[in-house]
Amino acid sequence: MALGSAAGALAQDPAALLATWKDGEIRETFDTSARVSQLAVAVMPAGAHGSLTVVVSARWPGRTRTKPLTEFEVRADVGMRVNPNLIRQPSLVFMLDPGTDHTRVIDLTERLKIPPTGAGSAIDTGTVTISLVELIQLLRAQALSAEIFALPLTFTPAQLEALRKFGDRALAPPA
Numbered sequence: 001m002a003l004g005s006a007a008g009a010l011a012q013d014p015a016a017l018l019a020t021w022k023d024g025e026i027r028e029t030f031d032t033s034a035r036v037s038q039l040a041v042a043v044m045p046a047g048a049h050g051s052l053t054v055v056v057s058a059r060w061p062g063r064t065r066t067k068p069l070t071e072f073e074v075r076a077d078v079g080m081r082v083n084p085n086l087i088r089q090p091s092l093v094f095m096l097d098p099g100t101d102h103t104r105v106i107d108l109t110e111r112l113k114i115p116p117t118g119a120g121s122a123i124d125t126g127t128v129t130i131s132l133v134e135l136i137q138l139l140r141a142q143a144l145s146a147e148i149f150a151l152p153l154t155f156t157p158a159q160l161e162a163l164r165k166f167g168d169r170a171l172a173p174p175a
Contacts, residue, residue, distance in 0.1 A: 024162035041166035050082035
């Protein structure tokens with residue numbers, strides 16, 4: 001199932017949704033009206049200019065998965081913990097195992113979807129769909145950093161572990 005078709009059904013006020021996330025929290029929900037399930041994890045990587053909320057999620061029709069998941073959504077949201085004076089640019093780049101011989105870069109900037117903004121508006125949110133292969137690459141990283149909206153960020157070992165726990169659940173064989 002494509003993420004886009006379920007996204008509208010699960011649309012909520014982003015501020016209300018993200019205000020209650022705890023770093024490393026995993027949620028599984030079922031929207032009874034849309035009959036769509038969602039599994040998501042939130043992490044809050046930090047850098048010199050503050051901390052963003054990054055949510056990785058997967059959706060499927062019904063309560064029980066009957067097929068393996070092949071697409072995942074990464075959503076980044078700027079909150080109150082980011083320097084408001086920093087000019088944000090549309091970027092989403094992950095650096096896997098930075099500073100090692102095995103450094104890899106996953107640049108998702110070209111696929112990043114940002115809501116329309118007016119003149120003088122700051123970028124506050126963006127989403128991108130990633131493949132199963134890209135998710136597995138993220139989960140296998142021993143260290144992870146990112147540049148999201150031109151903010152350099154670092155993921156902690158606890159955040160990497162939360163992403164791996166999400167991966168264990170999302171990649172488990174369907175019932």
